[in-house]
Amino acid sequence: MTLHKIMDAIKQHKTIIIHRHVRPDPDALGSQGGLAEFIRYNFPEKKVLITGENEPSLQFLTKMDEVSDKDYEGALVIVCDTANQPRIDDQRYAEGAMLIKIDHHPIVDEYGDISWVDTQASSASEMVYSLYKKMAEQGYSLNERAASLLYAGIVGDTGRFLFPSTTEKTFAAASELVSYNFDRPEMYNQLYRTPVKVAKLKGYVLENFTLYPQGYSTVRLPKDILDKYEVSPTETSAIVGLLGDIEGILAWVYFVEEEDSIRVRLRSKGPIVNKIAENHNGGGHPMAAGATASSWEETDVIAEELKEACASFARDNK
Known part of the structure; x- marks a missing residue:
């Protein structure tokens, strides 16, 4: 069984290095940090390290x-919460003696000596919790620090338990x-605190989003708009769900201009969007x-694909 293989690997290695994806969200950091804290607590003799770029807005985690x-x-x-190898933060991940993948996304890239993928899990943090429960059968336990990180990861990836991925x-x-x-309460305050500049950007988005007859919506955030509101591309993650409650919107996309590419954030209330990504x-x-677009012309292609996904969803659900 996969969990037993992971447990054995943790027990056998003296040094354990845990990675996650670039541009980390609470689940990436919660699963990475929560797993590290769990191992440190139960195996104090081991060297356990976490690696990747620090995300300033989430360093409280x-x-x-x-x-x-x-x-x-x-x-x-x-490697936690990362479907494909190019998105792994710190590309030294392949330089160890053994590689394990723990992820809840649909399989895009098969990698790792051991691969544990559970698309029914709400989050990678929930999967790490499941690993802890299996190891608890052998007497291992969880500490407060690990519990807080895993909880933050679950809360983040379920949208405070609102998303359909939330299960019993x-x-x-x-x-x-x-x-x-x-x-x-303090964790929630930190996770969902909204800076004034981001609140003002929300106002801009609500005034400028486009809703098309097929039920899809697009938001373009070019560099001049981000500079105007003094918001970084990373900080726009706080507004991705903003359009979800608006009547008539089936799916939406944000196009966020970065230095040399355009970040694409797709969300949906029915149409399948990961195939577009x-x-x-x-x-x-x-x-x-x-996803990532190389030009504004490519974002037009993505918008067309989202249009067709919404139209197809509407046809199938008449």
Whole structure:
């Protein structure tokens, strides 16, 4: 069984290095940091490191370690919450002795000596919780720090338990995790605090989004708009769900201009959008995905594909 193989690998290796995807969200950091804290708590003799770029807006969750090339010698490497190898933050992930993939996205890229993919899980953090529960059968336990990180990851990827990915299993995990003594109200405050500049950008989006007859909506955020509101491309993640409650919108897309590309954020209330993302150097869940466009002309192509996805969904659900 896959979980037993992962458990054995954790027990056998003296050094464990944990990665996650670039541009981390709460689930990426929650699963990465939560797994690291769980292993450290139960195996204090092991060297456990987490690596990747720090995300300033989420450093209240966890900060990355300094990891040298030498650390990878003979190490177990675990990658959390990352469907495909190009999106793994810190490309030294292949330099260890063994590689494990823990992910809940549809399979885009088969990698790892051990691959544990559960598309029914709400989050990678929920999967790490499942690993803990299996290891608890052998006497291992969870500490408050690990519990808080896993809970943050679950909350982040379920949209505070509003998304369809939330299951009975998700609520059971959350129920146990909140029994640990961490400051849950403060966590929510940190996760959902809205800076004034982001609030003003929300106003801009609500005034300028386009809703088409097929039920899809587009939002363009070129660099001059981001500069005007002093918001970074990363900070736009806080407004992705903004259009979800608007009547008539089946799916929507944000096009966010970065230095040398355009970040694409796709969301849906029915039409499948991850296939669109896969056509444009991306991927994700059926109703929440991301991609990268090389030009504004390519964003027009993406908008057309979203139009067809919505039209097809409407035909199939008459």
